Amino acid sequence: MILIFTLLAPLSGALFYIAALQCALPPRRWALLGCLFGPAVLPLFMARRRWSLLCARGRSYSLLRA
Template sequence: MILTVMLMAPLFGALFYVAALQSALPPRRWAMLGCLFGPVALPLFLARRRWSLVCARGVRYGLLRA
């Protein structure tokens, strides 16, 4: 069990690093969180990405336009 966690930590760190680079978030911070918490940090990452979009575009900007 511990061996599996130790092997998966760098993988999640790398995945969060790439996703943070694509989302213009600080990549080292999210890589560290990915290594420490693994997939548990995904909802926090998605919320932060959404919040940065809202801050950049404004509250009244519609993301889904028909």
């Protein structure tokens, strides 16, 4: 179990670094969190990405227009 976690943590750090670059989030912070906690950071990353998008667009902008 520990072996799997030690191999998975740097890989998830690299993947979080790439995803943070694509989403205009601070990449070093997310890479460090990915290396320390592994894939457990994914819900936090998704929430932060959504919050960043909401702040950039504004609250009056709707994603689904009728």
